Amino acid sequence: MSRTPGGRYDAVVVGGGHNGLVCAAYLAAAGLSVCVVERRGIVGGAAVTEEFHPGFRNSTASYTVSLLSPRVIRDLDLATHGLRIVRRPLANFLPFPDGTHLKVGGGLAATQREVAKFSPRDAQALPPYYAMLDRVAGVLRALLDVTPPNVGAHRGGRFAFALDAWKTAKPFRALDATAQRDVLDVLTKSAGEILDRWFESAPLKAAFGFDAVVGNFQSPYAPGSAYVLLHHVFGEVNGEAGQWGHAIGGMGAITQAMAKACTARGVEIRTSAAVREVRVAGARAVGVTLESGEAIEATRVVANVNPRLLFEELVAPAHLDDEFRARIAGYRCGSGTLRMNVALAELPDFRALPGSHAQAHHGSGIIVAPSLAYMERAYFDAKTSGWSRAPIVEMLIPSVLDDSLAPPGKHAASLFCQHVHPRLDEVLPGHTWDDHRDEVADLMIATVDAFAPNFAGSVLGRRVLTPLDLEREFGLTGGDIFHGALALDQLFSARPVLGYADYRMPIENLYLCGSGAHPGGGVTGIPGKNAAREILRDVRRPRRWPRGG
Numbered sequence: 321m322s323r324t325p326g327g328r329y330d331a332v333v334v335g336g337g338h339n340g341l342v343c344a345a346y347l348a349a350a351g352l353s354v355c356v357v358e359r360r361g362i363v364g365g366a367a368v369t370e371e372f373h374p375g376f377r378n379s380t381a382s383y384t385v386s387l388l389s390p391r392v393i394r395d396l397d398l399a400t401h402g403l404r405i406v407r408r409p410l411a412n413f414l415p416f417p418d419g420t421h422l423k424v425g426g427g428l429a430a431t432q433r434e435v436a437k438f439s440p441r442d443a444q445a446l447p448p449y450y451a452m453l454d455r456v457a458g459v460l461r462a463l464l465d466v467t468p469p470n471v472g473a474h475r476g477g478r479f480a481f482a483l484d485a486w487k488t489a490k491p492f493r494a495l496d497a498t499a500q501r502d503v504l505d506v507l508t509k510s511a512g513e514i515l516d517r518w519f520e521s522a523p524l525k526a527a528f529g530f531d532a533v534v535g536n537f538q539s540p541y542a543p544g545s546a547y548v549l550l551h552h553v554f555g556e557v558n559g560e561a562g563q564w565g566h567a568i569g570g571m572g573a574i575t576q577a578m579a580k581a582c583t584a585r586g587v588e589i590r591t592s593a594a595v596r597e598v599r600v601a602g603a604r605a606v607g608v609t610l611e612s613g614e615a616i617e618a619t620r621v622v623a624n625v626n627p628r629l630l631f632e633e634l635v636a637p638a639h640l641d642d643e644f645r646a647r648i649a650g651y652r653c654g655s656g657t658l659r660m661n662v663a664l665a666e667l668p669d670f671r672a673l674p675g676s677h678a679q680a681h682h683g684s685g686i687i688v689a690p691s692l693a694y695m696e697r698a699y700f701d702a703k704t705s706g707w708s709r710a711p712i713v714e715m716l717i718p719s720v721l722d723d724s725l726a727p728p729g730k731h732a733a734s735l736f737c738q739h740v741h742p743r744l745d746e747v748l749p750g751h752t753w754d755d756h757r758d759e760v761a762d763l764m765i766a767t768v769d770a771f772a773p774n775f776a777g778s779v780l781g782r783r784v785l786t787p788l789d790l791e792r793e794f795g796l797t798g799g800d801i802f803h804g805a806l807a808l809d810q811l812f813s814a815r816p817v818l819g820y821a822d823y824r825m826p827i828e829n830l831y832l833c834g835s836g837a838h839p840g841g842g843v844t845g846i847p848g849k850n851a852a853r854e855i856l857r858d859v860r861r862p863r864r865w866p867r868g869g
């Protein structure tokens with residue numbers, strides 16, 4: 321639907337990340353005229369595929385699928401728009417310094433056989449552990465699609481709030497006492513504590529504990545890290561829970577399909593169109609001004625960007641009260657991740673599982689991090705000296721599953737490396753990641769090479785993104801892959817700030833639809849979908865915009 325004769329859109333979406341596109345598609349499907357304005361030359365935000373070396377393409381940032389909502393896939397007809405997701409043959413492969421290895425995935429019996437190499441007791445403990453995680457994930461999964469009760473706001477009155485709170489507590493109340501205690505443990509304890517209670521072998525705890533440090537600049541023994549682990553097992557691939565998959569064509573295939581769904585519904589998408597300011601008149605958002613100076617009028621402004629970027633750079637301070645600005649300044653953003661794409665002449669030949677011909681483990685998430693203690697050291701090392709001297713590396717080689725990414729016989733690999741300090745000058749005053757990018761990228765390659773000695777020699781080219789690059793390129797404040805830490809004080813009714821968890825921001829007609837809103841980061845499409853639902857509620861049932869408490 322095109323804009324009104326006065327030139328005003330019903331909604332302008334700031335940022336063409338996947339959540340911005342999802343939100344726009346739902347709004348347009350309901351008949352609103354919508355314009356998406358994206359700063360980069362392509363849409364997709366952190367879910368894009370780009371050429372990084374002549375002839376080699378790969379997902380640039382986000383690199384694997386699991387959390388994408390099946391409902392969003394259906395509602396936006398993403399399959400019709402070309403999206404195809406395949407399962408990895410094996411979830412994870414961990415090579416160890418002593419030449420042994422662990423493979424996780426390919427069915428429970430296969431994983432139990434692998435785990436039994438290290439501990440028969442742990443192999444027996446796997447089914448009840450998975451059952452516990454499933455129960456807890458089930459409760460939290462039921463909350464993904466809801467609008468969190470807006471604690472601290474007066475919107476809707478106390479009765480409406482009590483009703484919302486009662487509804488959201490329902491899945492929790494349905495559990496028996498053991499399961500309720502498990503939910504509490506996962507929300508508050510460290511991944512390390514939980515894994516130490518369940519298992520005895522370091523390799524298995526490393527395989528599971530890795531998820532707790534992904535994008536989370538913390539030790540696996542930090543309270544709350546168990547939730548980050550769980551956040552990574554929410555998902556499903558083609559109907560199978562807890563699986564990770566690959567989008568043929570890379571993560572950009574997801575957002576290209578979303579962009580097609582938007583266009584089919586009449587959304588206008590503008591790229592290379594950076595927003596300089598959200599325009600506010602009479603205490604209402606009324607549109608945006610682009611860097612070019614062009615003004616775009618809209619009845620509603622929907623922000624897909626990180627909340628700190630929105631309120632510290634795009635909304636003038638005069639429109640916000642001091643308390644809110646202080647809370648936003650305290651919103652924690654910063655992942656300890658370095659992301660690298662490498663073009664490979666051949667597949668890595670692991671000492672633990674020899675051969676550079678394609679084997680199942682080459683199609684899995686290859687984790688270099690032998691124990692939780694190693695991960696804890698990696699964190700403290702980065703925290704005190706800028707980066708881990710013995711880092712945690714996950715490598716995926718999507719070209720094993722997808723021949724559209726690299727020339728025949730060659731491969732494209734994603735390296736996702738932790739920990740590097742999100743703000744290097746805090747530990748190395750006067751230094752930025754521009755001074756250390758290549759040195760640390762070399763270290764990451766050497767770390768893999770120690771397990772697969774043909775690796776360094778097979779690298780034909782690379783593209784490296786430090787936290788600083790992620791911030792510059794994608795607007796990810798502090799390189800935070802989730803638009804803000806996934807910790808209890810920044811989740812659900814507290815995301816991004818208590819009183820503003822219902823996607824409505826403190827300025828009338830300004831909404832948040834990105835990962836800084838519930839349920840947080842990952843390529844899920846859920847914040848975008850939920851925000852659209854709330855916006856459409858306001859369109860159908862206009863109401864006064866009461867302030868949060």
Ligand SMILES: Cc1cc2nc3c(=O)[nH]c(=O)nc-3n(C[C@H](O)[C@H](O)[C@H](O)COP(=O)(O)OP(=O)(O)OC[C@H]3O[C@@H](n4cnc5c(N)ncnc54)[C@H](O)[C@@H]3O)c2cc1C
Binds near residue numbers: 381836844
């Ligand atoms: C390195 C890395 C690895 C990851 N790995 C995975 C993974 O494997 N699987 C997974 O599910 N998730 C992963 N994630 C997380 C996931 O990619 C993000 O949480 C998610 O893509 C965020 O989507 P979004 O739409 O909320 O925001 P974004 O993707 O951040 O989109 C925001 C958009 O706003 C644009 N923008 C910024 N400023 C302006 C402006 N002034 N004007 C106009 N536009 C602007 C940006 O360019 C961007 O396109 C990863 C993220 C990173 C960075």
